[in-house]
Amino acid sequence: MQFDISQRAQRLTSSAIREILKVTEDPSVISFAGGIPSPQTFPVGLMKEACARILDFAPHAALQYAPTEGYTPLREWIAERHGVTADRVLITTGSQQALDLLAKVLIDPGSRILVENPTYLGALQAFSLFEPILTPIECDGEGIVPGALTEETILGARFVYTMPNFQNPTGRRLPVSRRRQLVAAMKAANIVVIEDDPYGELDYSGEPLPTLLSMNPDGVVYLGSFSKIIAPGLRVGYAIAPMPLIKKLVQTKQASDLHTSGFAQRMVYEVLDTGFLDAHLSQIRALYMAQRGAMLASLASHCALSMSWNAPEGGMFLWARVPDSVDAVRLLEKSLAHENGSRVAFVPGAPFYAGKVDAHTLRLSFVTVPPARIEEGVAQLASTLAMLL
Amino acid sequence: MQFDISQRAQRLTSSAIREILKVTEDPSVISFAGGIPSPQTFPVGLMKEACARILDFAPHAALQYAPTEGYTPLREWIAERHGVTADRVLITTGSQQALDLLAKVLIDPGSRILVENPTYLGALQAFSLFEPILTPIECDGEGIVPGALTEETILGARFVYTMPNFQNPTGRRLPVSRRRQLVAAMKAANIVVIEDDPYGELDYSGEPLPTLLSMNPDGVVYLGSFSKIIAPGLRVGYAIAPMPLIKKLVQTKQASDLHTSGFAQRMVYEVLDTGFLDAHLSQIRALYMAQRGAMLASLASHCALSMSWNAPEGGMFLWARVPDSVDAVRLLEKSLAHENGSRVAFVPGAPFYAGKVDAHTLRLSFVTVPPARIEEGVAQLASTLAMLL
Numbered sequence: 001m002q003f004d005i006s007q008r009a010q011r012l013t014s015s016a017i018r019e020i021l022k023v024t025e026d027p028s029v030i031s032f033a034g035g036i037p038s039p040q041t042f043p044v045g046l047m048k049e050a051c052a053r054i055l056d057f058a059p060h061a062a063l064q065y066a067p068t069e070g071y072t073p074l075r076e077w078i079a080e081r082h083g084v085t086a087d088r089v090l091i092t093t094g095s096q097q098a099l100d101l102l103a104k105v106l107i108d109p110g111s112r113i114l115v116e117n118p119t120y121l122g123a124l125q126a127f128s129l130f131e132p133i134l135t136p137i138e139c140d141g142e143g144i145v146p147g148a149l150t151e152e153t154i155l156g157a158r159f160v161y162t163m164p165n166f167q168n169p170t171g172r173r174l175p176v177s178r179r180r181q182l183v184a185a186m187k188a189a190n191i192v193v194i195e196d197d198p199y200g201e202l203d204y205s206g207e208p209l210p211t212l213l214s215m216n217p218d219g220v221v222y223l224g225s226f227s228k229i230i231a232p233g234l235r236v237g238y239a240i241a242p243m244p245l246i247k248k249l250v251q252t253k254q255a256s257d258l259h260t261s262g263f264a265q266r267m268v269y270e271v272l273d274t275g276f277l278d279a280h281l282s283q284i285r286a287l288y289m290a291q292r293g294a295m296l297a298s299l300a301s302h303c304a305l306s307m308s309w310n311a312p313e314g315g316m317f318l319w320a321r322v323p324d325s326v327d328a329v330r331l332l333e334k335s336l337a338h339e340n341g342s343r344v345a346f347v348p349g350a351p352f353y354a355g356k357v358d359a360h361t362l363r364l365s366f367v368t369v370p371p372a373r374i375e376e377g378v379a380q381l382a383s384t385l386a387m388l389l
Numbered sequence: 390m391q392f393d394i395s396q397r398a399q400r401l402t403s404s405a406i407r408e409i410l411k412v413t414e415d416p417s418v419i420s421f422a423g424g425i426p427s428p429q430t431f432p433v434g435l436m437k438e439a440c441a442r443i444l445d446f447a448p449h450a451a452l453q454y455a456p457t458e459g460y461t462p463l464r465e466w467i468a469e470r471h472g473v474t475a476d477r478v479l480i481t482t483g484s485q486q487a488l489d490l491l492a493k494v495l496i497d498p499g500s501r502i503l504v505e506n507p508t509y510l511g512a513l514q515a516f517s518l519f520e521p522i523l524t525p526i527e528c529d530g531e532g533i534v535p536g537a538l539t540e541e542t543i544l545g546a547r548f549v550y551t552m553p554n555f556q557n558p559t560g561r562r563l564p565v566s567r568r569r570q571l572v573a574a575m576k577a578a579n580i581v582v583i584e585d586d587p588y589g590e591l592d593y594s595g596e597p598l599p600t601l602l603s604m605n606p607d608g609v610v611y612l613g614s615f616s617k618i619i620a621p622g623l624r625v626g627y628a629i630a631p632m633p634l635i636k637k638l639v640q641t642k643q644a645s646d647l648h649t650s651g652f653a654q655r656m657v658y659e660v661l662d663t664g665f666l667d668a669h670l671s672q673i674r675a676l677y678m679a680q681r682g683a684m685l686a687s688l689a690s691h692c693a694l695s696m697s698w699n700a701p702e703g704g705m706f707l708w709a710r711v712p713d714s715v716d717a718v719r720l721l722e723k724s725l726a727h728e729n730g731s732r733v734a735f736v737p738g739a740p741f742y743a744g745k746v747d748a749h750t751l752r753l754s755f756v757t758v759p760p761a762r763i764e765e766g767v768a769q770l771a772s773t774l775a776m777l778l
Contacts, residue, residue: 006493006495039452048440064621104397105394129644130395
């Protein structure tokens, strides 16, 4: 049988990240590829208690169909944390679903949307299904360059998509002055800002910056997630949006999956309700800071002459660059082909670009591999790179 | 701020079902409206054990990011039950998500798709977001009329969407001869069949009919769900599709929510793996058969002169019709406005129609309300109807 596939689906291809994650299922690979939280941060004991409480005291409500908007106590918890009312909060099946819903509500075929360059690959995938025209905005090591937000560039765009805190893939953080400029420019041009913030709580600077949401609650859609601070396998995220948008997002979600697992939502809420989060976040931050330190130290001892990189103040990733003579995809292939020595995985930068590609960039995650293996992996990467130079 | 909403989202309106479900949150309402499983069928004890096992023996895997395709043992369980290979099985966030993914993969704006009339409202909502042209196929009390599948009607359609077992909303079942004719006609015209089968296991006839999938595995996409046989609040469903389609569905799902909650998938699998399902299904069937019997008996004693209805051999719903002088939406309003006597909810038939509407039809669910209250509700409905006649 011949299948008549939609135009949008014909354009879909397997993502590089996905293919790479398959290789890294082999535990002998040292993987700096995945944006995967360290499993030792999962609050397993609290979850066990949460499951027992839910099934003892509210089994029928937790296992029954539930309202599309989400579990009210969880929505209230989120609303309080962000200083908004709970009716602006929609629980989503991970942050990824919020991107899908926003695309459904805001993108017509041919709509122009503004993205950072490079930007989160999963957002490019979610948006591209709805056939927008992507306009990449010029970025530097601190994110969107305010001078690039010219009227010509932004006018008529449906939204700008940005990850101001410890961006995936670059790890960079948008300074507060640029945040204000971005929000003001978008407000003046009547363009919605989508602030994707999965890493905001993973701040190692001790000085978190104000959200874009706090700067213009009526013009910003904020996306949050419990994947990086509790556990990704529950698939619980959320969107905070102005009322006219939240209504459309709820209707769209109803058509997309009715609602997010009520059991998973209650697990998240029960765990949060123990008041453990602040202490838990301190532990996660300490762990990841140590791993970031190990990676920065290893890079300094092994790669100082052959690579450049940044030192992010939070999140999971740093962004590196190899010399112009080396393509990062080639480096990855070589790095995974080793027969002697460790195989090392990372994500080449190319698929994250929506505009001009820098093929010599790569994303290194420091959160999954313990410090001793970080050292081993970086040393191996340096020696593979040396062979290509 | 003005929001520039996509055309598809502008057309979205709140569904009648949804508004009605809000009213039925009040426990004093006798609700025949929801397609909501009886909570006494939820295997709470087995789930408690399942949660403990998962968190004792595989907490990190269950709580981590996981492959988009789904949890392998669950996919294998499903594959074995349907006589297919596991690589054809994709786990979805409820069946509803499978409708969304199929729409993404198969519908371009203006694509023609074939639907039963009336049909499942949630499918109409999922498909409509992708702006198809709906062609309703003529149906009678047994479902799609084979004679209506003329070349003129079906040619060039992207797919036909059908619920052959105990359809939502009508409760009707497609006879085996019609199944064969439908599958043959679609095969000849190279049109994909989407077989949505959430109620197939709720067969009270003792004689289940062969699936469309079994008649043409390379031309049928089968959608199944654990919502009606384990619990809807876990949001675990699945699609079985030919390989060229499954690959596109997986890519599309990755962009839509990465994967379905791995914890919820393992809960389903662990519960199934106890081997409880066959005995459990017998219990559910016995319970719902008794409730169906109570509703049929109540209708016969109170409504014989004012309504007609069918006697479905499975599922959750029966389909009724009031005289031409009464609009079912008006009856619902009246029925919920009572100050003396019980308020009774049901779903008027109108929103389920994709073509010609019969405004005098209504859907009655017999699974949520216990027999004694079924009698009370039907009696009250009959007296409300009498006032309008």
